[in-house]
Amino acid sequence: xxxxxxxxxxxxxxxxxxxxxxxxxxxxxxxxxxxxxxxxxxxxxxxxxxxxxxxxxxxxxxxxxxxxxxxxxxxxxxxxxxxxxxxxxxxxxxxxxxxxxxxxxxxxxxxxxxxxxxxxxxxxxxxxxxxxxxxxxxxxxxxxxxxxxxxxxxxxxxxxxxxxxxxxxxxxxxxxxxxxxxxxxxxxxxxxxxxxxxxxxxxxxxxxxxxxxxxxxxxxxxxxxxxxxxxxxx
Amino acid sequence: xxxxxxxxxxxxxxxxxxxxxxxxxxxxxxxxxxxxxxxxxxxxxxxxxxxxxxxxxxxxxxxxxxxxxxxxxxxxxxxxxxxxxxxxxxxxxxxxxxxxxxxxxxxxxxxxxxxxxxxxxxxxxxxxxxxxxxxxxxxxxxxxxxxxxxxxxxxxxxxxxxxxxxxxxxxxxxxxxxxxxxxxxxxxxxxxxxxxxxxxxxxxxxxxxxxxxxxxxxxxxxxxxxxxxxxxxxxxxxxxxxxxxxxxxxxxxxxxxxxxxxxxxxxxxxxxxxxxxxxxxxxxxxxxxxxxxxxxxxxxxxxxxxxxxxxxxxxxxxxxxxxxxxxxxxxxxxxxxxxxxxxxxxxxxxxxxxxxxxxxxxxxxxxxxxxxxxxxxxx
Numbered sequence: 001x002x003x004x005x006x007x008x009x010x011x012x013x014x015x016x017x018x019x020x021x022x023x024x025x026x027x028x029x030x031x032x033x034x035x036x037x038x039x040x041x042x043x044x045x046x047x048x049x050x051x052x053x054x055x056x057x058x059x060x061x062x063x064x065x066x067x068x069x070x071x072x073x074x075x076x077x078x079x080x081x082x083x084x085x086x087x088x089x090x091x092x093x094x095x096x097x098x099x100x101x102x103x104x105x106x107x108x109x110x111x112x113x114x115x116x117x118x119x120x121x122x123x124x125x126x127x128x129x130x131x132x133x134x135x136x137x138x139x140x141x142x143x144x145x146x147x148x149x150x151x152x153x154x155x156x157x158x159x160x161x162x163x164x165x166x167x168x169x170x171x172x173x174x175x176x177x178x179x180x181x182x183x184x185x186x187x188x189x190x191x192x193x194x195x196x197x198x199x200x201x202x203x204x205x206x207x208x209x210x211x212x213x214x215x216x217x218x219x220x221x222x223x224x225x226x227x228x229x230x231x232x233x234x
Numbered sequence: 235x236x237x238x239x240x241x242x243x244x245x246x247x248x249x250x251x252x253x254x255x256x257x258x259x260x261x262x263x264x265x266x267x268x269x270x271x272x273x274x275x276x277x278x279x280x281x282x283x284x285x286x287x288x289x290x291x292x293x294x295x296x297x298x299x300x301x302x303x304x305x306x307x308x309x310x311x312x313x314x315x316x317x318x319x320x321x322x323x324x325x326x327x328x329x330x331x332x333x334x335x336x337x338x339x340x341x342x343x344x345x346x347x348x349x350x351x352x353x354x355x356x357x358x359x360x361x362x363x364x365x366x367x368x369x370x371x372x373x374x375x376x377x378x379x380x381x382x383x384x385x386x387x388x389x390x391x392x393x394x395x396x397x398x399x400x401x402x403x404x405x406x407x408x409x410x411x412x413x414x415x416x417x418x419x420x421x422x423x424x425x426x427x428x429x430x431x432x433x434x435x436x437x438x439x440x441x442x443x444x445x446x447x448x449x450x451x452x453x454x455x456x457x458x459x460x461x462x463x464x465x466x467x468x469x470x471x472x473x474x475x476x477x478x479x480x481x482x483x484x485x486x487x488x489x490x491x492x493x494x495x496x497x498x499x500x501x502x503x504x505x506x507x508x509x510x511x512x513x514x515x516x517x518x519x520x521x522x523x524x525x526x527x528x529x530x531x532x533x534x535x536x537x538x539x540x541x542x543x544x545x546x547x548x549x550x551x552x553x554x555x556x557x558x559x560x561x562x563x564x565x566x567x568x569x570x571x572x573x574x575x576x577x578x579x580x581x582x583x584x585x586x587x588x589x590x591x592x593x594x595x596x597x598x599x600x601x602x603x604x605x606x607x608x609x610x611x612x613x
Contacts, residue, residue: 102605109601139426139437146583153593160600167604200358201376221600224593228583234426 001099006111013081013115020074024119024151025126027070028144028231031063032130060232068225071151074119075158082112083166109163116155124148127231134232142232154224161221184208289366299362309336310345311391314363315352323352326380330387334414338533338540338559344398350390354383370394388413399545407450407552408526415530418578421523425575428518431464437576441569447518448528448571450553450564459506462518465499472502475509525552528571532560535570 086094094104127144136142165176191205216226302317308327315323327350349369351361355376363369370390374383392413399405399412415421425433428447436444445451446461459468472493492501519525529552533540536559544559553564560567 105605106601109604137429137434139434141582143583146585146587149585150587150590153590153597156597157593157600160597160604164600164604201355205375205377218589219592221593221596223589227587227589230583233583234423234579 001097002107002110005107006114008085009082009108009111009115012084013078016077016081017115017118020070020077020119021122023070024074024123027063027066028123028127028130028147029133031060031231032134060230064229067147067151067229068154070119071154072158072225075116075155075160076162078112078116078155079159079162079166082108082163087170105167109160112159112163113156116159117152119155120148120152123151130231136232139234140232141234143230147229147231150224150227150229157221157224183211187211285366288368292362292364292366292369295360296362296364299359301357301359301362303361310339310341311350312345312348313350313352314361316356316361319352319354322354326354326383327352327387330384330391334388335391338536338538339395340539340542342395342398342541343545344394348394348397350387354378368397385416395541402545402548402555403550404529404544404552404555407452408529410523410526412526412529415523415527418527418574419580421527422575422579424519424524429467430462430518431467432462433518436568436572439572441572442565444572445553445564445568448525448568449517449519450525450528450556451551459503468506469493469497469499469502472506476505524575527575528567529556529559531571531574532556532562532567535560535562535567 097104099107124144124147127142127147131142131144134142166173187208188206191202191207194202214220216222303314304317304320305312305314306320306324307313308324309331311327311331313323313327347365347367349363349365349367351363351369351371351373353361353373356373360371361373370393372383372386372390374386389411392411395412396405396408396410399408425437425447430447432443432447436447446458449458449462452458463471476490476494489501489505492498493505529544533544536543540559544555546558547554550558556567557564562570
């Protein structure tokens with residue numbers, strides 16, 4: 001039962017997945033660009049690279065958000081594509097299968113999770129290649145495997161969150177996404193209204209920020225997105 | 235703003251605007267010193283006007299406020315707390331002061347003129363204080379944690395100590411808050427990423443090079459590029475800086491060609507020093523943390539009276555002040571700093587980081603939620 005589910009999902013996403021695979025492979029290479037490469041006078045490699053590598057790595061922060069961003073985009077894409085044909089066919093195909101709903105959902109989720117390994121492998125390959133292409137100064141180390149595993153965990157998390165949201169009807173999914181968006185946009189009006197009603201303690205409360213902090217820090221679900229995303233570190 | 239303060243600030247601004255652009259660069263050190271000294275009375279007048287304005291505002295606040303307060307002392311600190319919160323203030327200030335400061339500070343001079351306020355939970359109204367000196371406020375909302383309140387107390391004490399060394403070579407060298415580092419691993423990181431031969435040799439075990447890299451013995455001399463960076467590093471630094479300058483390619487200065495094309499260290503050094511000027515930066519540590527941490531360690535090692543010894547001579551070079559505070563020779567203090575920094579190195583990225591495991595747990599939770607969807611039963 002699992003194999004046909006995997007095949008159907010793969011068939012659905014294989015072409016659309018190519019840009020994600022390319023991005024995952026290329027991002028680590030972008031991060032190390034300029035390290036050990038030619039400088040403006042034409043000198044190359046060890047003559048010019050290692051010293052400035054420190055400073056390039058210090059400015060690595062620019063690239064950091066792209067890793068969790070790509071992971072989230074990949075996970076969301078896989079989750080939405082997983083339920084796509086069910087919604088289109090009004091779940092008739094799924095109803096005709098001799099399995100209970102929970103088992104069907106788990107099989108489907110497992111199929112998507114297996115496909116999620118591909119972009120993580122692509123990133124791992126890119127990270128290994130990127131690490132091998134630079135001469136690291138003493139004190140610095142490359143962490144391609146740890147980065148790839150974090151990337152995989154982040155894809156799976158984004159995938160699971162949107163898979164669960166999309167498991168109901170399209171209307172349910174829209175409700176969940178709209179509620180989240182509305183909270184982000186208007187959540188901070190709540191403390192203002194409470195303050196106007198006389199609850200002065202709520203003045204200057206950043207409700208959206210506090211909820212975001214709780215979700216993004218340990219033991220919140222999205223901590224993996226806000227942690228260390230370093231290909232090269234001390 | 236009072237009229238006296240306005241006049242003083244106006245005069246200072248006028249002097250700045252009337253100075254021809256680039257003139258300062260052509261002036262000699264002597265001329266600059268004379269100019270600085272001539273501005274001193276003006277600055278003093280502005281300061282007096284500012285103090286008068288602060289006193290006026292404080293008096294108005296006290297007159298208008300309906301808040302009742304209690305004044306307590308914690309060590310040398312005077313704390314004005316909201317009525318009913320004096321005990322909490324005593325506990326929190328006491329914990330921070332006793333654990334972190336009491337061992338090396340007896341009586342900071344600023345503690346006799348500055349007040350701290352305490353309100354946790356606070357309201358929209360500030361705790362009123364009748365003082366013409368800066369007031370260090372620890373006033374936080376009820377949902378802030380005790381840890382956040384303690385952090386605020388620490389910040390305010392550090393600000394008071396910072397005010398005490400402001401204007402001294404030590405204060406300029408630290409150029410930030412003097413307190414225990416919130417994240418010691420960041421100091422290791424700053425050192426490892428400094429990209430200088432001196433910091434590499436420092437982390438490699440040569441404590442004297444740590445002292446050189448921290449630049450505690452520097453005063454008004456041009457910064458010692460050759461002490462911090464190897465010749466190759468200086469060439470690379472110069473090339474990186476020059477590459478960003480649009481004037482580089484247009485210039486006919488032979489030193490540009492010497493540095494960029496022939497990699498001549500002398501030319502690169504000359505260009506770097508010209509660009510940066512005396513004390514104009516270029517040191518390996520761009521962040522505040524490493525230097526403040528050295529000063530913090532010096533105080534901790536020095537024990538009782540260390541703070542008084544550190545600030546006793548306001549004209550002392552930072553290195554002298556640190557030696558006086560700690561009672562240690564430079565290389566011993568630097569070795570201690572190095573050992574602590576290396577100890578505090580954060581764990582490198584791990585294959586199975588706790589956050590990855592946590593993410594997998596949440597994936598399981600979300601999978602369980604997905605299986606509970608009622609599409610079939612209700613649909």
